[in-house]
Amino acid sequence: MKVKIINKSKHEMPEYKTKGASGIDIRANLESDIVLKPLERILVPTGLFLEMEEGYEAQVRARSGLAIKKGISLVNGIGTIDSDYRGEVKVIIINLSNEEVTIKDGERIAQIVFMKIEVPQIIETQNISETERGDGGFGHTGL
Template sequence: MKVNVRVKKAAPEVNLPQYQTDLAAGFDIEAYLGAGDVRPFSRKRSVVIPIGERRLIGTGLHFQLPPDFELQLRPRSGLALKYGITLTNAPATIDADFTSEVKVILENRGNAPFVVEDGMRICQGVIKQVEKAHFTAVDELTETGRGGFGSTGTR
């Protein structure tokens, strides 16, 4: 199933998200550090994330999702393995009624400062359909025998 997602770019040099393979579930999203500054990528801007710190990184992308869909932002496995770069709030949820610029909280859990440059693929996005719940207050729940952390053991 393909879902039509409208995307507004903050500047002409911002790239639309791209799936890297035909069967990929997630599409790559790039950093955009321009904050309204429209210089070409030939003059790269960068942000350093020191060890143990996090930075809010722009993407230059505004998404308009259909009702009952969300955009989930997730870390890229290569950045996590090689450099210890992850998303602090993964998976981040972008609701269908949020149309401001999507920004990513990148965290450096690695052992060296990490440099984010314009156009670097910093996370992946996954479009998911959302199921809405109806909540009912009750006095009792059906007993399941489960409870607390580690209640099922480790083996």
């Protein structure tokens, strides 16, 4: 699989930092710092544009270091970039801490992991098979 990246940011190309890394870190591409109040969310530009093969997606994920040190997370958990999207990659971040957090230009704000996608044949039906679990939902096995 190959991914083409146009980098219109002021920063270096994203890269895998170690041989075993799953994702590439992406950076904020800002004209000025952003100050996020507690529970405030914002769309942060990266200056990156992707082209990947059909059958793949790019998953934008939170960085664990930002999560634990600053309380920064992604509003939507994992953001999906579809293979046919050609716009700028932007990251929806939220400040889950109790204090203001500053996002600086060039700061690594998220990571992208590329995943193969299987597109199933969708079959409308009136019945689905029974299982031992059945319709047991959230917390049905206890804590």
